[in-house]
Amino acid sequence: MITEQQVLDALKNVIDPDFNQDIVTLGMVKDIAIDGKKVNFTVVLTTPACPLKDMIHRACVNAIVYYVDKEAEVKVNMSAKVTSPKKEKGAALPGVKNIIAVASGKGGVGKSTVASNIAVGLAMKGAKVGLLDADIYGPSVPLMFDMENEKPHLVERDGKTIMVPVEQYGVKLLSIGFFLGASQALPWRGPMASKAMVQLITDADWGELDYLIIDLPPGTGDIQLSLVGSAPLAGAVIVSTPQKVALADVRKAVNMFGHKDIHVPVLGIVENMAYFTPAELPDNKYFIFGKDGARNLAEELKVPFLGQVPLVESICAAGDAGRPAVLQGDTPQAVAFLQIAGNLAQQVAIANKLKEEKHLEKA
Numbered sequence: 001m002i003t004e005q006q007v008l009d010a011l012k013n014v015i016d017p018d019f020n021q022d023i024v025t026l027g028m029v030k031d032i033a034i035d036g037k038k039v040n041f042t043v044v045l046t047t048p049a050c051p052l053k054d055m056i057h058r059a060c061v062n063a064i065v066y067y068v069d070k071e072a073e074v075k076v077n078m079s080a081k082v083t084s085p086k087k088e089k090g091a092a093l094p095g096v097k098n099i100i101a102v103a104s105g106k107g108g109v110g111k112s113t114v115a116s117n118i119a120v121g122l123a124m125k126g127a128k129v130g131l132l133d134a135d136i137y138g139p140s141v142p143l144m145f146d147m148e149n150e151k152p153h154l155v156e157r158d159g160k161t162i163m164v165p166v167e168q169y170g171v172k173l174l175s176i177g178f179f180l181g182a183s184q185a186l187p188w189r190g191p192m193a194s195k196a197m198v199q200l201i202t203d204a205d206w207g208e209l210d211y212l213i214i215d216l217p218p219g220t221g222d223i224q225l226s227l228v229g230s231a232p233l234a235g236a237v238i239v240s241t242p243q244k245v246a247l248a249d250v251r252k253a254v255n256m257f258g259h260k261d262i263h264v265p266v267l268g269i270v271e272n273m274a275y276f277t278p279a280e281l282p283d284n285k286y287f288i289f290g291k292d293g294a295r296n297l298a299e300e301l302k303v304p305f306l307g308q309v310p311l312v313e314s315i316c317a318a319g320d321a322g323r324p325a326v327l328q329g330d331t332p333q334a335v336a337f338l339q340i341a342g343n344l345a346q347q348v349a350i351a352n353k354l355k356e357e358k359h360l361e362k363a
């Protein structure tokens with residue numbers, strides 16, 4: 001007879017590489033059921049977007065067959081419970097587990113495109129996701145999600161007007177662009193723009209979310225600082241292109257989030273427009289803007305590198321058509337965005353674990 005203890009002992013040989021501990025010690029193994037040679041149990045991951053899901057699944061099956069019984073019939077149910085950093089009592093958006101800022105040191109690097117595709121990619125992997133377009137002066141979410149004619153519902157609660165986000169491709173969406181005409185500009189000074197951004201966060205019914213992605217305007221100014229003061233961020237993602245002029249501004253963005261008065265972890269850097277591959281030469285890569293600039297900078301700054309996005313015309317066309325490129329099936333750009341979404345979810349889980357350990361040390 002196979003026993004539950006045998007199963008647990010075998011699974012202690014399965015190490016989660018993110019946390020360098022076995023999955024039993026981490027409390028990831030649940031609901032063990034044994035019927036003769038049939039072994040059934042659940043592994044609870046820290047995110048449904050975990051890029052190591054298949055690897056852990058195979059390792060669990062192999063561990064039971066190797067350490068317990070080579071004739072065992074193993075069924076592993078892969079589940080997920082998204083972790084969240086510890087929040088102060090009364091913090092904004094208690095139903096949102098992780099708030100992630102997507103930023104760039106300068107404009108024109110494809111930050112909104114990356115933010116949109118990350119949000120949809122996480123939703124495709126089974127997470128509950130929201131996307132806030134905090135680029136008050138240049139909102140792009142309505143166009144990128146084919147929602148230009150949509151308007152969020154407004155409801156009154158306790159004498160306060162609350163916005164109900166619209167939804168597309170499994171992502172809850174909110175943007176100042178939903179309240180403006182297509183050609184209407186906002187001649188607002190910094191404090192007014194910052195106040196509008198804070199209202200989009202706090203005066204909205206986001207419900208229960210695993211991840212709220214906030215697409216920030218480029219730069220390191222009022223709106224970025226207001227966000228840090230108004231919402232507990234799990235971390236930030238910096239988007240860049242490979243050329244030196246963009247990388248110089250990445251340093252500024254990383255330094256801003258790492259400032260002693262801000263102290264928001266940088267979850268990683270994404271290199272957009274990394275290389276060009278002609279359709280007729282699918283095995284060739286042409287590094288038009290330089291090679292591996294953001295990757296090398298991430299290594300220098302000791303922050304994670306989340307991935308590269310190729311320079312593909314269809315990414316731009318997809319944004320203009322309101323259907324993010326991550327939805328384009330088994331294409332290089334869709335695969336790249338899905339991998340970046342998974343890598344980001346992985347880094348969020350690691351950051352949350354580190355925060356939890358530091359909190360326990362202080363306690």
